[in-house]
Amino acid sequence: MFRKMRRQKQELSEEECINILINEARGVLALLGDDDYPYSVPMSHVYVDGKIYFHGAKTGHKKDAVEKHPKASYCVMDRGVKNEGEWWYTFKSVIVFGKIKTLTDNDEKIEKLRYLGNKFFPTEEDTEKEIKRLFDKTEVFELTIEHMSGKTVVER
DSSP, X not given: OOOOOSOGGGBOOHHHHHHHHHHOOEEEEEEXXXXXXXXXXXXXXXXXXXXXXXXXXXSSHHHHHHHHOOEEEEEEEOOOBOXXXXXXXXXXXXXXXXXXXXXXXXXXXXXXXXXXXXXXXSSHHHHHHHHHHHGGGEEEEEEEEEEEEEEEEEOO
């Protein structure tokens, strides 16, 4: 169902892809939006137990798109490196395809918000404070991975 990578020499292993998903903070989520136009939005994420989690508002374009059509794609790139004497960057990217849904169980939502918060906030106390403050306004989205590929990109 999913295409094989054309440039297989540049392909990353599953372990390398997962490391990028764990260590990088942001990517671009692509959904099917209004009038079937692609809708892509920069997101912060956390990778937990083989799935990717995001947070967002309870209303809006992203929420509507997730409810309309569950198929999604998510792309993450590392920061890349530029070697001395070279003008180009070499970086690694991961593209994930899967199904996205909104979590409905409050305990599960809190658990995943803790993972998200602890990835970004300085302390666990800060995470708990934000969850308490914004929980009623926050949605948690779960992307179940069906296919993942990654590659090394040299920009020259």
